[in-house]
Amino acid sequence: MSSFCELCGRKVIDEKKTVLIDGIALNVCRGCSKRGKPYTPPMSTSKTKPTASSNPVARSTASNKSTSTTRKIEMMDNTILNPEFAKLIREARMKKGLTHEQLGAQMNEKANLLKKFETGALKPDELFAKKLQRFLGIHLYVGVLED
Numbered sequence: 001m002s003s004f005c006e007l008c009g010r011k012v013i014d015e016k017k018t019v020l021i022d023g024i025a026l027n028v029c030r031g032c033s034k035r036g037k038p039y040t041p042p043m044s045t046s047k048t049k050p051t052a053s054s055n056p057v058a059r060s061t062a063s064n065k066s067t068s069t070t071r072k073i074e075m076m077d078n079t080i081l082n083p084e085f086a087k088l089i090r091e092a093r094m095k096k097g098l099t100h101e102q103l104g105a106q107m108n109e110k111a112n113l114l115k116k117f118e119t120g121a122l123k124p125d126e127l128f129a130k131k132l133q134r135f136l137g138i139h140l141y142v143g144v145l146e147d
């Protein structure tokens with residue numbers, strides 16, 4: 001670190017100044033600094049970058065956290081039609097003392113369909129199965145567990 005004026009070569013006693021003379025930054029004494037333009041180091045331009053980009057990042061991570069924790073509960077409705085559905089339907093219907101025709105009339109469905117379900121010849125679709133569950137008070141769907 002030289003403490004000599006780069007313009008006049010004099011020893012700088014007090015404050016050394018950096019000025020632009022013909023586009024070149026020079027460390028000069030106070031007297032010579034009047035001959036150049038005040039020099040601003042390039043550091044000041046990069047100062048604005050980190051503060052501007054750090055704000056939106058902090059905001060988005062905070063909002064992500066609350067949405068991810070409530071997800072696990074919904075995975076439970078992994079259910080299938082009970083393979084014993086034929087037996088379940090017949091037993092429930094007989095318990096109520098209904099014929100196929102009577103139950104069919106109550107459900108507004110064909111007795112023939114009920115007969116086919118009870119023999120296992122036909123599988124009720126989801127809508128029909130839920131209807132049967134409601135009318136007969138049975139559970140036709142079972143949860144799927146790993147076997």
Ligand SMILES: [Zn+2]
Nearest residue numbers: 005008029032
């Ligand atoms: Zn000087």
